[in-house]
Amino acid sequence: MADFIASPHTRIRPSRGWSALRLGELWEFRDVLVMLALRDVKLRYKQTALGLVWVVLQPLVAGVIFTMIFGKFAGLPSDGRPYVLFVFAGLLGWNLFAGILQRAGNSLVTEARLITKVYFPRLLIPCAAAAAALVDFAVSLAVMAALLVWHGVWPGAWLLLLPVVVAIILALAVGVSLWISALNVKYRDFMYALPFLIQVWMYASPVVYGSEMVPERWRGVFALNPLVGVLEGLRTALLGGGEPALVPLAMAVGTAMIAVVSGAFFFRRVERGFADNL
Numbered sequence: 001m002a003d004f005i006a007s008p009h010t011r012i013r014p015s016r017g018w019s020a021l022r023l024g025e026l027w028e029f030r031d032v033l034v035m036l037a038l039r040d041v042k043l044r045y046k047q048t049a050l051g052l053v054w055v056v057l058q059p060l061v062a063g064v065i066f067t068m069i070f071g072k073f074a075g076l077p078s079d080g081r082p083y084v085l086f087v088f089a090g091l092l093g094w095n096l097f098a099g100i101l102q103r104a105g106n107s108l109v110t111e112a113r114l115i116t117k118v119y120f121p122r123l124l125i126p127c128a129a130a131a132a133a134l135v136d137f138a139v140s141l142a143v144m145a146a147l148l149v150w151h152g153v154w155p156g157a158w159l160l161l162l163p164v165v166v167a168i169i170l171a172l173a174v175g176v177s178l179w180i181s182a183l184n185v186k187y188r189d190f191m192y193a194l195p196f197l198i199q200v201w202m203y204a205s206p207v208v209y210g211s212e213m214v215p216e217r218w219r220g221v222f223a224l225n226p227l228v229g230v231l232e233g234l235r236t237a238l239l240g241g242g243e244p245a246l247v248p249l250a251m252a253v254g255t256a257m258i259a260v261v262s263g264a265f266f267f268r269r270v271e272r273g274f275a276d277n278l
Contacts, residue, residue, distance in 0.1 A: 022121070022268075029120050036128035040103070041135050055139040059095055063088040066208045076209050081239050082151050085144075090207040092144055093165070093234040096137045097173045097227065098198050103129035104177035105194050108185050108274060115274055122271045123264065126181045130174050137166075144238060153239060161237040161244065168230050168249075168256050175259025178267045185274050206231050211245070226252040 026033075045054070063084055070076045071083030078086035104126035108115065111125050148154070184190040205227040206213075214222045222228060229248030236244040 025121050026123060029124060032120050033124045033128050033131065036124065037131035040129060040132035044132070055136045056143050059088065059091045059140050060143060063091055066091075070208050077212065079210055079212075079235075079241060081153070081241060085147055085151060085153060085239055086210075086235065087208050088144060088147060089235045089238045090205075090231050092137070092140055092238075093169055093231045094202060094205065094207045094227070095140065096133060096166070097169050098202070099133040099136060100130045100170070100173035101177055101180065101194065101198055103133055104174065105180040105184060106191055107177075108181045109188075109191065122274060123178075123267055126177045126267075127174065130170060130177065134170075148238070155236075155238050155240040158237050158240050158244070161233060165230050165233045165237055165249075168252050169234075171260050172226055172230070172252065172256040175256060175261075175263040178260075178263030182263075182267045182270050186270075201225075201227070211248075223248040223251060226255040228252070 066087045067084045071078065071087070076083070107125045107129040108122070115122060115125075180190055180194060184194075204225055211219065211222065211228060211232060223245075229245060229250070229252035233244040233249045233252075236242060
């Protein structure tokens with residue numbers, strides 16, 4: 001009995017107030033992050049006959065449809081580039097952003113049984129969902145590379161901008177997802193509002209059209225959308241032909257940083273009630 005009392009033990013208590021992010025704890029549980037991300041990838045394509053082919057078909061079919069409707073019929077400009085490359089580059093960045101929002105935004109509700117039974121940093125759950133979305137992005141990026149070769153387009157030195165733009169998209173999507181996933185635990189309205197938010201955000205972003213389509217007097221307001229800078233930057237990185245819009249890109253960096261920091265602290269602030277609400 002005395003040995004049992006003297007043995008080391010760990011007491012898990014809920015956080016209080018605006019607690020620190022405890023980044024060291026996230027690193028300590030990094031294996032959980034990898035496990036959750038790999039599990040999400042496997043479950044996504046489990047019992048599917050085509051597997052990763054769906055990742056290729058979805059943006060490719062959407063790109064062909066948008067090319068026919070907006071490129072051929074509507075005649076929207078594409079900055080002198082083949083419209084199929086123009087729209088596929090936009091879809092590449094948008095699908096990464098929207099995919100993270102869809103997966104990470106509902107991730108806490110999906111993992112309710114795990115949260116109520118096992119302790120680990122809850123912040124890892126939306127982060128794992130974001131990591132899983134990167135697999136789809138990598139496959140789509142390979143398709144984009146094949147299209148560039150097919151059309152004989154070489155982006156040049158601006159290709160070095162690609163990791164920077166992807167990092168901004170990832171940070172922005174994770175930051176927004178932290179807010180949505182945390183709020184979704186208590187207010188399930190966000191589960192139903194999320195698809196509508198994603199749809200509206202797509203129309204407000206230069207996915208199938210360029211920023212030059214926006215009237216000059218509205219471009220300042222339009223640039224407040226952080227996806228304007230990153231999608232235009234992604235097109236420059238992949239297609240070359242000019243310089244990225246530095247001001248919208250800088251605004252996207254600032255917005256992404258604010259979203260990640262504020263979202264992480266808010267997530268930590270309310271996570272002590274997750275188990276009760278789930």
